[in-house]
Amino acid sequence: MAEAKITKRSEDFSRWYTDVIAAAELADYAPVKGCMIIRPNGYAIWEKMQQALDAMFKDTGHQNAYFPLFIPESFLHKEAEHVEGFAPEVAVVTHAGGEKLEEPLIVRPTSETIIWHSYRNWIQSYRDLPLLINQWGNVVRWEMRTRLFLRTTEFLWQEGHTAHATYEDAEEETLRMLGVYRRFAEEHMALPVIEGRKTDREKFAGAHHTYSIEAMMGDAKALQSGTSHHLGQNFAKAFDVTFQTQEGTREFVYATSWGLSTRMIGALIMAHGDDNGIVIPPRLATTQVVVVPIFRKPEERERVMEAVGKFTLRFKPAGIGFKVDDRDQYSPGWKFNDWEKRGIPLRIEVGPKDLERNQVVLARRDNGQKQNASQEGLERTVRDMLETIQSSLYERAREFREKHTHRVDDYKKFLEILDADGGFLWCHWCGSGECEERIKDETKATIRCIPMKAEPEEGKCILCGGRSERRVIFARAY
């Protein structure tokens, strides 16, 4: 067990991030450049994310399926924007079974092409629509600069691919799944997010338009945390997927796709983590509670462990995930520190003196507060406390975001605030790609999204002074 030191967050956010991952044993770099090994503690978070999302996908009528890892190179070329976006970053299999392949195979960077090739056989009539499919799997994008969870050559994700009879149906689905992502972020990750539309420059390669949820990290930078694309008829046309309408005509099918990845583990770390390490929101923690028994003499051990056995017996039926750390070779203080850096939401301390008073001590990971609680009905106290921690984390992140959100109408001020504070800068923008690009080049800030819940408001583009009807969000982003 490595006694990993964690750099202070305020000192060097980037090193802090790396240290937190090492200290909690979440992931390692792999011997293959840019690839990552997701260790059990990291993977357990991903499993919880999968469970929550998968249930939401099924509740909204989706089914899971699995399409091949390999895509014939020619498929990628069928949709012009798509190939332009992805061709530079694909990994290519040229040899297999000891021979050179006739046609190289690309390792999927995303599955639109292979899936729409299948949909051609699956979709004949309006009765086959909507087709609502999701896939859990791995994808590969050859990235130059990689960071654990945030940007890795291979990553795990889910990708939804749906087919619809009309533009409107597809739009409804695109927004429905954006809403699922928002609910997932808010309710499970305790992460407030802003729903919005991406600019044309930032949309998915091959999409008609793209929506995303954008979150603020602990250094006030933005992280795109899930995207939902309206693909129009682009892929249906590229793969010739038509359906017979109720009226007997043939039309091209409308499509959506949407994805969320292991990047969200990085978001979770950067949104909630502190100088002691990761803080896992209770709903994504497999171990929600760690019980640390405190004793010196053997007869104390026995009495304490008996009490622990009693109250933890009621934890499982109450749906509380817990561990009892009764290792003899470590001191209680060492254990406190060890579980803190692993981000376990709640610690229960119990020693001989607590027994006398029929109580335990509860220590919250999110704010370090301690309080006594009766052993009577402890499972209810713990369950309530976990809910409190979950909502406190959300509230803290929301307040942090508000604090680092600025309405800016002057480009000089824009630069000042960006350098002094970062954060989300709500500004007017004329809608031109030139202004967008020049701002990016000059400031490294990009338009994160055109927020959906913002009121229309007349104004002037922060760069060129041109007419604008609503504010957009600029930020430096991961």
Added chain:
Amino acid sequence: MAEAKITKRSEDFSRWYTDVIAAAELADYAPVKGCMIIRPNGYAIWEKMQQALDAMFKDTGHQNAYFPLFIPESFLHKEAEHVEGFAPEVAVVTHAGGEKLEEPLIVRPTSETIIWHSYRNWIQSYRDLPLLINQWGNVVRWEMRTRLFLRTTEFLWQEGHTAHATYEDAEEETLRMLGVYRRFAEEHMALPVIEGRKTDREKFAGAHHTYSIEAMMGDAKALQSGTSHHLGQNFAKAFDVTFQTQEGTREFVYATSWGLSTRMIGALIMAHGDDNGIVIPPRLATTQVVVVPIFRKPEERERVMEAVGKFTLRFKPAGIGFKVDDRDQYSPGWKFNDWEKRGIPLRIEVGPKDLERNQVVLARRDNGQKQNASQEGLERTVRDMLETIQSSLYERAREFREKHTHRVDDYKKFLEILDADGGFLWCHWCGSGECEERIKDETKATIRCIPMKAEPEEGKCILCGGRSERRVIFARAY
């Protein structure tokens, strides 16, 4: 919706298998040679398999993790037998990000090498052992002849990789996981299996020895359905993984690995399917019950649907997965046939006459039997019926296996029975690779395993007459 015809099983087992998969919409061939698309109906079975196995893995102390898809080619060469076994069938990435790679990457055919490379950093002392890890993922083996589910270039599986302090601990783990596979096959798949040890010729490339569970399919051929390997210190030595013992010395670590794949969906089809299609054991069926309401006039529809709404309301709390097929465009007879070929274990028919008697009709998929049941307490009747179907399927498969199991002591008879019936042939074998190989060359039958539960018995090798201490199982296999 394709009106797929299913070839009679007795007529052409192989075509029957392909037809069943098409009729139930379980899988398609992909545009990449040998790859498969697992359609929602097929993937739903895999999800149920995953849930059952994952719970058993966790109950036995294992954690999930994720290792990279790509393995540096040099890693494969570190274990001599391993590379010999796998090198001929790997897919190789030579280019990525628009450039030629310095070292080619192989797409994992199995993950021992990349995992043991990591274990070197994770294991220092006896306190770090045992290390009990499982991975869910995809692997690629370039196969010449492929069949949906049974043998595909890419397949989904789980692979367990554990590290232990002693040979005995590793042996215990190897057998424990073999037992998990056996229980999974018997209790969830309703598939009786024989646990046994593989001969040296048939063991995993790089293993000290291999165990497997072997099942009999509906054409009396064998299917290897899960393997558990004792790897000795082979991979620890290849990747220099040592640990400090309690006594302060350094020793190489002992290893196991074990895997089970989407091949089991093929096993399920071939073990239980009939001329009407697949038969899904209730414990692996997402939709366990389909309700087909029967009506002609609109007022009948209303009354029937009201009753259906009432009794299905109690299904969800009872943990019964169900669907109500109230599509107006199809006749009841068409629906019966449609759900039969999808293998739904139980059908409930309910029409106006049933309402008068406060009853429904239950129709079993496994044997076609129909019976009336009261709407009162129907959830209990259905739950019991599903359990009955589950155990009947197991019993039928077991009886089938017994019927096609032969004790043979004469090589001429061996050939006769093999050609006339196939099945499992329990024979004496001297233990030599030469006899094993000659029998394989002459008969296409291989030694499936040296069964663990067989009594020792003196005898003479069926080929050479040499001394033998126990019978082994010969069979033609998939």
